[in-house]
Amino acid sequence: EIVMTQSPATLSLSPGERATLSCRASQSVSDKLAWYQQKRGQAPKLLIYNASTRATGIPARFSGSGSGTEFTLTISSLQSEDFAVYFCQQYDNWPPGTFGRGTKVEI
Amino acid sequence: EVQLVESGGGLVKPGGSLRLSCAASGIIFRNAWMNWVRHVPGKGLEWVGRIKSKVDGGTTDYAAPVKGRFTISRDDSRDTLFLQMNSLKPEDTAVYYCTTDHWVAAAPNDYWGQGTLVTVSS
Numbered sequence: 001e002i003v004m005t006q007s008p009a010t011l012s013l014s015p016g017e018r019a020t021l022s023c024r025a026s027q028s029v030s031d032k033l034a035w036y037q038q039k040r041g042q043a044p045k046l047l048i049y050n051a052s053t054r055a056t057g058i059p060a061r062f063s064g065s066g067s068g069t070e071f072t073l074t075i076s077s078l079q080s081e082d083f084a085v086y087f088c089q090q091y092d093n094w095p096p097g098t099f100g101r102g103t104k105v106e107i
Numbered sequence: 108e109v110q111l112v113e114s115g116g117g118l119v120k121p122g123g124s125l126r127l128s129c130a131a132s133g134i135i136f137r138n139a140w141m142n143w144v145r146h147v148p149g150k151g152l153e154w155v156g157r158i159k160s161k162v163d164g165g166t167t168d169y170a171a172p173v174k175g176r177f178t179i180s181r182d183d184s185r186d187t188l189f190l191q192m193n194s195l196k197p198e199d200t201a202v203y204y205c206t207t208d209h210w211v212a213a214a215p216n217d218y219w220g221q222g223t224l225v226t227v228s229s
Contacts, residue, residue, distance in 0.1 A: 034214045043111070043204070043221045049214035056211065087152060091215045095142075096170050099152035 002026050002090055006100035013105065019075040021103045023088035028068045032092035035064055035073045038102075039084040047086075048073065075105075083107055109133035109218045111205050116223030123195050123227070129188040129205030129220055136186040138162065140208035142216060143179060143190050145201035153201075157208060158188070172198075195227045 003026040013019055023033065031051040038044040046055045048064035051071060061076040075082055085104045091097040115127040131139070140163070143155040156169040158179045167179050178191040188205050202224050206216040 034216070036216070036219075041221075043219040044216075045219070046212060046214055046217045049212050049217075053213070055214070055217065089152070089216070094215045095157055095168055096154040097215055101151045 002029060002093065002098050004088055004090055004098050004100035006086075006088055006103050008103060009101070010104045010106060012107070013078055014107065015078050015080055017078050019073075019078055019082070019105055021073040021075075021086055021105070023066075023071040023073070023100050025069045025071075025090050029090040029092035031067050032090055032094070033064070033066070033071050034089045034091065035062075036087045036089065037082075037084050038087065039081075044087065078105070109207070109210070111207070111218060111220030113203060113205055113220045113223040116203065116225045118226045118228065119195055120229050121195060121197060121227055124191070124193045125195065125225060127190040127192070127203055127205075127223055127225070129190075131186045131188065131205075131207075134207065134210060134218075136181075137183040139210055141179075141181065141188045142206045142208050143177075143188075144204045144206055144216060144219075145199075146204070146222070147198070147201040155190070155203070192225070195225075197227050199225065200227050201225060 005024045007022045033051045035048040036044045052064045085102045087102045088100040110132045112130045142157045176194045180189045202222040204222045207218040
């Protein structure tokens, strides 16, 4: 099984700051990497797929990069609505694919 | 707007059964491949299973921990996805989500429902 490791577990930042979230795969997943955002009490939302492609309607302040085993989600300037939990998922072997445990971005 | 609404969760004893539903709107459901994904407390998100559209064969795939106990089905006339869960174990306790599979994006879970909580406990 491909293990996805996200870091840090919690990121404490202020509105306007830049957020950098990491996701590491235990073996290469090429660019088959997605990022999801989940706000408390809401459904998860797809942000990024194929490592760097923004999903429909996702603001440009969200960007993804990386390939192989190292991936990054960057939020260029945090807005109040961006404080949430972010998950990565590899789907190089979909299904089943595997998810990371998440990074909580908090104020 | 795509909407997926799960229902049917609740408290069930070990060994019991439960049937979850997921009502879809905003998509051509009969053409959609659909997944169930669960969020196990303290363990993260885990894919449960998938059903293809009938036009693509309607076949199902399951994760190893649920194979033989869970069954995914669909009713295209009602735009509804089902998850029949039998022989439930405490480790099946989770929030269960239905998701679309590569519906608009090249991603396996591009839309998600809000989830329904299943608790397996005596």
